[in-house]
Amino acid sequence: MRPLRVAIFASGTGSNARSLIEKAQTLRGALEISFVLSDKATAPVLKKAEELGVRTYLVEKKLDRQNHEQAILNILREHRIDWILLAGYMRLLSGAFLRQFALWHGDASQVVNIHPSLLPAYPGAEAIERAYQDQVSHTGVTVHFVDEGMDTGKIIHQEALSLSPEASLADWKEMIHHLEHRMYSNFLESLSLGQQKTFYFEENQ
Ligand code: GRF
Numbered sequence: 001m002r003p004l005r006v007a008i009f010a011s012g013t014g015s016n017a018r019s020l021i022e023k024a025q026t027l028r029g030a031l032e033i034s035f036v037l038s039d040k041a042t043a044p045v046l047k048k049a050e051e052l053g054v055r056t057y058l059v060e061k062k063l064d065r066q067n068h069e070q071a072i073l074n075i076l077r078e079h080r081i082d083w084i085l086l087a088g089y090m091r092l093l094s095g096a097f098l099r100q101f102a103l104w105h106g107d108a109s110q111v112v113n114i115h116p117s118l119l120p121a122y123p124g125a126e127a128i129e130r131a132y133q134d135q136v137s138h139t140g141v142t143v144h145f146v147d148e149g150m151d152t153g154k155i156i157h158q159e160a161l162s163l164s165p166e167a168s169l170a171d172w173k174e175m176i177h178h179l180e181h182r183m184y185s186n187f188l189e190s191l192s193l194g195q196q197k198t199f200y201f202e203e204n205q
Pocket of ligand 1: 017
């Protein structure tokens with residue numbers, strides 16, 4: 001069996017992308033991060049990935065959404081990608097994009113996201129800031145399949161964190177990001193161990 005081929009999509013800092021790449025390097029060839037794709041030229045994730053020896057693609061949205069997504073699908077097909085992991089990718093994927101990607105994999109959904117809250121609470125941007133403002137007694141992290149909505153796909157795994165009201169927003173962010181890195185690395189490992197059913201890219205595409 002060839003290694004699983006994973007693509008990471010990210011628009012920002014890339015701390016999750018880095019931790020996924022580092023984890024993949026420990027998985028002894030069972031899985032490879034084939035590339036990191038960003039829609040933002042200034043995203044620090046691009047430099048991080050290059051420093052770690054991972055190929056990068058910048059696909060900016062210059063025309064309409066359909067053209068943008070088609071350019072991305074072409075790269076995914078060229079690399080025979082099995083799974084897409086979103087890590088701070090600040091764009092929704094269309095139903096047409098998700099259906100095409102699923103069609104290459106026995107109609108299975110193999111696009112996953114990580115989100116810094118206990119969904120369905122605090123979907124969308126600035127989830128940590130909003131939970132902090134509300135001074136919730138606990139929050140957490142969710143790994144979920146991606147659908148067309150904003151953080152609405154089927155939940156794969158959640159972990160909660162109790163946070164002290166005395167802690168600062170910076171403390172909250174640090175603890176939540178730390179938990180994200182652990183949970184997403186564990187998810188990657190579960191892929192490499194075959195604990196998540198995978199439909200490999202169908203070669204006749
Ligand atoms: C993370 O909090 C992730 O859960 C969310 O976007 C943030 C990306 O952070 N989807 P980073 O770029 O991985 O540091």
